[in-house]
Amino acid sequence: MVNPTTAGKFIVIEGLEGAGKSSAIALVREFLTQLNDAEPVCTREPGGTPTAEKIRALVKNVSDDDPLCDEAECLLMYAARAQLVANVIKPALANGQWVLGDRHNLSSLAYQGGGRGLLPLVQAVSRATLGDFAPDLTLYLDIPPQLGLTRAADRGALDRIEQQAIDFFERARETYLTLANADENIEIIDASQPMAKVHQDILAVLKSRLTA
Template identity: 75%
Template sequence: MTAAQQQDIGKFVVIEGLEGAGKSSAVALVKALLTSHTGHEPVCTREPGGTPLAERIRDLVKIADPQDPLCDEAECLLIYAARAQLIANVIKPALQRGEWVLGDRHNLSSLAYQGGGRGLMPLVNTLSQACLQGFKPDLTLYLDIEPSLGLTRAANRGALDRIEQQALAFFERARETYLQLASQDSSILVIDASQSLEAVHHDIKQALAARLVGC
């Protein structure tokens, strides 16, 4: 493959983390860095969501209905339905056009939240294999934070959604799963999100710069 051909291939970069880890500011930073690196703004997505249908699914997942509580299995299925739509209609077409894609969450979230947090790892693995068929990000930046600190930060932003209202133990299990998976996959880089915003952004810049060499 020639250098010119290599430049025409899009890459998929994802920001992951628990509530309060600072994903929004990290996404804004990485978007600016990728724009500077490639000369074009990346296609930005979020999960669940990112397409008109997937955004409607997001509302079902995020908004609590006391009259019809969402069971764990239904939550998992809905999230994969939204992900399948996003991959098919946004992410893969953008990559095929040679564009870079920047995602606010992807499959690692399901492995951590529904797999680790909910205890549904067999279902998550089955859905991952069926819906993704090996598709994965080229790079994931996981913003690691102790759950109690992250939830305090999230609460200071305003009202918590249905997921953010889960018990602390849920997020502790999710974090443990995140870290375990990151230790097994070199495409997942762990960033200490408990630091100051300046320090976190410095680490993100350093990590991204090292991985962007040759891309």
């Protein structure tokens, strides 16, 4: 292919439930492996470290007799993210490795910020935990919530967050789009298209943004 840069880069895949993140991640992973002749470090959020995975379990499967309040959900997401960034992502980048993330900070801005209506809290905690750290490139897979949730339901049982009301996801999508349109490092991909076309669009962005 082309000669990759020597410095590691952080690439993130974002999107609502059912947007096709899993297949997109597999595609991007293969592209980056060919580009750099080395597999990227792959992460997921929340999760990615032993401590962060325990937090993921708390967020995904909360007992009905102790429901997770919105503010606690937000803080737990950032606790897991801080662990992942400090112990996996930044060390990998410093070592010249590329990192491919399944979600990152944009998810919290959209879900907890837009969906839960906690944007001031999310922004404050983001600044406190991440500072100016951000992905080099984010691919946001945009899909209407109803279509995405239908796809997600076809995969099997929905988790706690996937079971939220449709207006929660409408607010999250609106926030995603607002933030994506304001950030040159976020590319919007129409994920409602057939998968072959979605993958074609993803590859076009990767070639444009990551190769000389």
